Amino acid sequence: MAVLDIAYIGRLYVKYQIDLGKVRDAQRSYLAERGKAMKPQLDDYEAEITYLLLREQRPEAVVEIGTFHGWSTRWILSALRDNGTGHLSSFDIVDNAVKNVSADLSDGRWAFTKGDVRENLAKVPDNTAYLFIDADHGARFARWYIGNLFPVVPPKTPVSVHDVFHGRRPKPLSEGSVVIKWLGERGIEFFTPSTARAPEATEYLAEVKEELGLDIPVRTSSHNPMIFFELP
Numbered sequence: 001m002a003v004l005d006i007a008y009i010g011r012l013y014v015k016y017q018i019d020l021g022k023v024r025d026a027q028r029s030y031l032a033e034r035g036k037a038m039k040p041q042l043d044d045y046e047a048e049i050t051y052l053l054l055r056e057q058r059p060e061a062v063v064e065i066g067t068f069h070g071w072s073t074r075w076i077l078s079a080l081r082d083n084g085t086g087h088l089s090s091f092d093i094v095d096n097a098v099k100n101v102s103a104d105l106s107d108g109r110w111a112f113t114k115g116d117v118r119e120n121l122a123k124v125p126d127n128t129a130y131l132f133i134d135a136d137h138g139a140r141f142a143r144w145y146i147g148n149l150f151p152v153v154p155p156k157t158p159v160s161v162h163d164v165f166h167g168r169r170p171k172p173l174s175e176g177s178v179v180i181k182w183l184g185e186r187g188i189e190f191f192t193p194s195t196a197r198a199p200e201a202t203e204y205l206a207e208v209k210e211e212l213g214l215d216i217p218v219r220t221s222s223h224n225p226m227i228f229f230e231l232p
């Protein structure tokens with residue numbers, strides 16, 4: 001993977017601006033149509049960066065842990081549809097996402113497993129090439145996926161983890177603090193759009209988006225604690 005920094009992400013916004021614009025419009029309309037039946041969690045930067053990385057990396061197998069109402073699921077499936085290839089395996093204890101993922105997005109490219117991912121590890125494809133984690137935000141869960149999930153996906157798999165930087169530092173005893181410590185011990189760099197941690201990232205990307213005409217919000221949230229990195 002190329003060095004994951006704001007300049008690289010900015011270039012991806014330029015490269016995929018037309019397709020991204022269409023997905024943004026579709027997601028905005030879907031959100032308005034579904035009202036309270038869709039409670040999105042990812043903010044626009046997190047969702048768009050996920051979409052852009054999936055477009056650029058073209059993974060054949062993607063794993064999503066934590067679908068809730070299916071907001072991130074819809075973004076991920078939109079990227080696979082636009083790639084014309086790729087399959088998503090999603091896991092959640094609740095199945096609200098199933099109602100929010102239309103057949104044009106899911107047909108032939110989505111498998112949803114209802115249940116605790118810790119009891120469904122065998123369903124994680126061996127050829128996973130992108131891992132999206134937005135589930136249980138406790139330290140114990142982070143220790144579980146570091147010890148059990150990371151070893152069963154290929155080396156160099158791109159990973160994103162939500163709820164890390166709600167402030168400049170992860171909260172003590174949280175998922176974020178466990179993951180950041182693990183990354184630090186291995187010298188693995190990460191990228192975050194978190195306005196709380198790295199305000200220069202969203203300042204720069206806001207300028208890029210304005211120039212490209214991608215600045216009408218899809219949803220109003222400035223909460224973007226996600227990190228993006230690559231496994232060793």
Ligand SMILES: C[S@@+](CC[C@H](N)C(=O)[O-])C[C@H]1O[C@@H](n2cnc3c(N)ncnc32)[C@H](O)[C@@H]1O
Pocket residue numbers: 039040041042065066067068069070071072073091092093094115116117118134135136
């Ligand atoms: C923050 S929500 C996900 C939001 C979603 N990614 C979005 O963009 O809207 C977290 C989800 O993780 C699920 N979850 C928590 N622990 C889990 C586990 N052990 N296995 C599978 N899903 C889990 C919860 O049921 C919840 O729906």
